[in-house]
Amino acid sequence: MAVRLDPQLLEILACPCPEHAPLRAGTPEDAQADYLTCTACGRRFPVRDGIPVLLLDEAEQPPTAAAGPRGDGDPAVG
Ligand SMILES: [Zn+2]
Numbered sequence: 001m002a003v004r005l006d007p008q009l010l011e012i013l014a015c016p017c018p019e020h021a022p023l024r025a026g027t028p029e030d031a032q033a034d035y036l037t038c039t040a041c042g043r044r045f046p047v048r049d050g051i052p053v054l055l056l057d058e059a060e061q062p063p064t065a066a067a068g069p070r071g072d073g074d075p076a077v078g
Contacts, residue, residue: 002032017041
């Protein structure tokens with residue numbers, strides 16, 4: 001079942017990680033998953049009964065990527 005959250009609610013939600021990055025519904029592997037995925041740290045937060053549990057203790061770490069950090073450059077620098 002896909003996460004069904006109000007887009008406006010999703011907009012104001014932020015990951016509790018230091019980046020406080022926005023969250024996306026589902027996971028990179030399964031957009032229908034009952035999770036919210038942080039766009040910065042990649043943690044997945046379970047959505048229980050339609051309520052996102054934004055606790056680092058409850059978050060699942062993203063699968064360890066084989067590749068190292070990506071050097072895409074930081075638009076904030078320069
Ligand atoms: Zn995060």
